[in-house]
Amino acid sequence: MIFVLLTAVAYSVWLERKVSAHIQNRWGPTRVGPFGLLQPLADGIKFIFKEDLTQPYVYKTLYIASPIIAVVFAITAISVIPFGNSITIGPITTPLQITDLNIGLLVVLGITSMGVYGVALAGWSSNSKYSLLGGLRASAQMISYEVSLGLSLIPVLMLAGSFSLREIVNKQQHLHWNFFYFPLGTLAFFVYLISAYAETNRTPFDLPEAESELVAGYHTEYSAMKFAMFFMAEYANMVTVACLSTLLFFGGWLGPVFGPPIVQSLLPVLWFCLKVFFFMFLYVWVRWTLPRFRYDQLMAFGWKVLLPTAVANLVVTGLVVAWKPDIWLVK
Amino acid sequence: MTIPLSCYLILSGILFMCGVLGFLIKRNIITIFMSIELMLNGVNLSFVAFAAQWHALSGQIFVFFVMVVAAAEAAVGLAIIIAVYRTRETLNVDQVNLLKL
Amino acid sequence: MHLILFLFFGGICVAGAVNLLVQRHPINSALSLVVVMASLAGEYLLLGAEFVAAIQVIVYAGAIMVLFIFTIMLLNAGEEERSKGSRIAILLGVPSVAIGGVLVAWTLLRHSNTPSVPMFALPGDPRVIARFLFRDFLLPFEVTSVLILIAIMGAVVLASKPESVARPSAAEPAQREARELVASGRER
Numbered sequence A: 001m002i003f004v005l006l007t008a009v010a011y012s013v014w015l016e017r018k019v020s021a022h023i024q025n026r027w028g029p030t031r032v033g034p035f036g037l038l039q040p041l042a043d044g045i046k047f048i049f050k051e052d053l054t055q056p057y058v059y060k061t062l063y064i065a066s067p068i069i070a071v072v073f074a075i076t077a078i079s080v081i082p083f084g085n086s087i088t089i090g091p092i093t094t095p096l097q098i099t100d101l102n103i104g105l106l107v108v109l110g111i112t113s114m115g116v117y118g119v120a121l122a123g124w125s126s127n128s129k130y131s132l133l134g135g136l137r138a139s140a141q142m143i144s145y146e147v148s149l150g151l152s153l154i155p156v157l158m159l160a161g162s163f164s165l166r167e168i169v170n171k172q173q174h175l176h177w178n179f180f181y182f183p184l185g186t187l188a189f190f191v192y193l194i195s196a197y198a199e200t201n202r203t204p205f206d207l208p209e210a211e212s213e214l215v216a217g218y219h220t221e222y223s224a225m226k227f228a229m230f231f232m233a234e235y236a237n238m239v240t241v242a243c244l245s246t247l248l249f250f251g252g253w254l255g256p257v258f259g260p261p262i263v264q265s266l267l268p269v270l271w272f273c274l275k276v277f278f279f280m281f282l283y284v285w286v287r288w289t290l291p292r293f294r295y296d297q298l299m300a301f302g303w304k305v306l307l308p309t310a311v312a313n314l315v316v317t318g319l320v321v322a323w324k325p326d327i328w329l330v331k
Numbered sequence B: 001m002t003i004p005l006s007c008y009l010i011l012s013g014i015l016f017m018c019g020v021l022g023f024l025i026k027r028n029i030i031t032i033f034m035s036i037e038l039m040l041n042g043v044n045l046s047f048v049a050f051a052a053q054w055h056a057l058s059g060q061i062f063v064f065f066v067m068v069v070a071a072a073e074a075a076v077g078l079a080i081i082i083a084v085y086r087t088r089e090t091l092n093v094d095q096v097n098l099l100k101l
Numbered sequence C: 001m002h003l004i005l006f007l008f009f010g011g012i013c014v015a016g017a018v019n020l021l022v023q024r025h026p027i028n029s030a031l032s033l034v035v036v037m038a039s040l041a042g043e044y045l046l047l048g049a050e051f052v053a054a055i056q057v058i059v060y061a062g063a064i065m066v067l068f069i070f071t072i073m074l075l076n077a078g079e080e081e082r083s084k085g086s087r088i089a090i091l092l093g094v095p096s097v098a099i100g101g102v103l104v105a106w107t108l109l110r111h112s113n114t115p116s117v118p119m120f121a122l123p124g125d126p127r128v129i130a131r132f133l134f135r136d137f138l139l140p141f142e143v144t145s146v147l148i149l150i151a152i153m154g155a156v157v158l159a160s161k162p163e164s165v166a167r168p169s170a171a172e173p174a175q176r177e178a179r180e181l182v183a184s185g186r187e188r
Helices: A002-023 A039-049 A059-081 A104-114 A114-125 A131-158 A165-171 A184-198 A224-249 A261-287 A293-323 B004-026 B029-053 B058-088 C002-022 C026-045 C048-075 C086-108 C126-135 C138-161 C171-187
Strands: A087-089 A090-092 B002-004 C117-118
Touching: A002 A039, A002 A059, A002 A224, A002 A261, A039 A224, A039 C002, A059 A104, A059 A114, A059 A224, A104 A114, A104 A131, A104 A165, A104 A224, A104 C048, A114 A224, A114 C026, A114 C048, A131 A184, A131 A224, A131 A293, A131 C048, A165 C171, A184 A224, A184 C026, A224 A261, A293 C048, B002 B004, B002 C002, B004 C002, B004 C026, B004 C086, B029 B058, B029 C002, B029 C026, B029 C048, B058 C026, B058 C048, B058 C126, B058 C138, C002 C026, C026 C048, C086 C117, C086 C126, C126 C138
Parallel strands: none
Antiparallel strands: A087 A090, B002 C117
16 A cells, blocks of 8 residues: 555656646656656656765754654555445455544544644754744644644535545445535535645645745755655645545545446546546646745635635534435435 | 553553653743643543543543643743743743843 | 553653653653653553544644644744752752652552453544533533633734834835836926
8 A cells, every 4th residue: 555655656746747847838757768657766766866965953863853754644644545445356355445443534634733743843953044934834834724624624524424434435425425515515625625735835835845935945954865755745645635635525436337346346446546636636737827825825814714714614514414414415 | 451540540640740840840931831731631641541440421521621721721821931032032930030121 | 462552652651751851952842742642642542532532633742732843943942951940949859759659659559459441441432422522511612612712812912023113114215216206207
């Protein structure tokens, strides 16, 4: 599973470079392998061989630990995400999930809120003004948008009645996706998406790592393998957010299922992968289309616009679910 | 597979004692505040342990309220610390000993 | 099995708490407190309180401690100095607290016929907790929400910058010059 995730992370980098290139009317990586498909491999080899500078004035322990913290928490969040229904191959039935906890959604939220430490400690331990500013801004941004992230997920919980991710998907059968639960589910989806973009420090909210404004923000002083680990952590967070969006709002692995049993077990996985791919594409598309928010605009937007919207959405959804509890719910 | 309740209570007591010790020894305001949080955590553990023993769920619910109060207190306390730092330029408790500068 | 896990999480807990006392830089103390909270979440899981464990990670380790670390980074707290007061405190404090701890532990162990707690004793799933929280404990719930509101307002007021002396802003000379340019342009 980790191997699948790391490959997905590497190829999301490729996806980003190709899509950004085509948006900017150029080709992107084409020389390494057909369509540049071996580019991530070349990048990985480059990162391993790059010189690993460690400045003398950093706080050694935290400096080395921060990228490890970031990567560990980013990859752990995948462990509760189900990829499809249980597959029965021969006598073995495997649920396509590492563990199915009945608080699965809370676990993902908890792990992403621990991911703030990687960023904050990286900025602080680098002992340089750009890094400290970038680290402070990034951690303030992340904890601000965590609030609206959590609040926007509560309507989904009300509609599904459980924290377990598998249960939430199973309630969305027959195209009763939470996204189509107009207007509450749609609004919840957009609030979640915007908060998740801010949580993963992606444009239009990527001031903490903005290349043109803060040198490189909190990972200025990192080189080679440690920078590669921050990179991987960011893309792994993106993959987690894309997976959660499909599971919570777009029906996860639900889609037309047909054919012989072996195809029937694999088709949900295909639908899941297609939907996650769509969300990764959306991430890259938004990044290269929208300009960047300024920091005070960013914080004002998070606290003054998104938070009241999420709370109002929550209240209205609560009222609707209490009034007609079986509206849209599949027994 | 059972553990006597006193094990959990001793662990909770150790945490509480470490919190008290930190409160007495340390000279940095922020570290003192963190020892208070450590004390609250120790108390939370004993609440949950008793709730597990008596199968009374109110122990768990009370843990929520303790956490909420700790969060509110942390927010206000850190704001006070920032205000104190702005005026006195120091975080050492021994030097914050005058009511008026 | 229960005992091994309990000792594992409990050992990490106590090690983190002692590390908080021993470290001189506040950021190391803050990080060891995060370790304590994470291991406490493990202890809660052992008792079956999974929702409390998740909330402990999200609220305590993921929000409150981030706030602490944020403040330490902002105020640039340096290493602690050993002053006369702190030496006296260590000399008197450590033995007395150690004696107090031993007293508590001895009292607890003397009454060691307390019933045992099995693993996963609590029904900790959110449904049960929600039923309790929103029916029997509704009043404390509402009161704590008012408390949080007051805390937010208090924190914002306390941490906002005091009113500084009004200085002419940096934009004023530029604005004046721009106005003059426009006026002179119109004359021509």
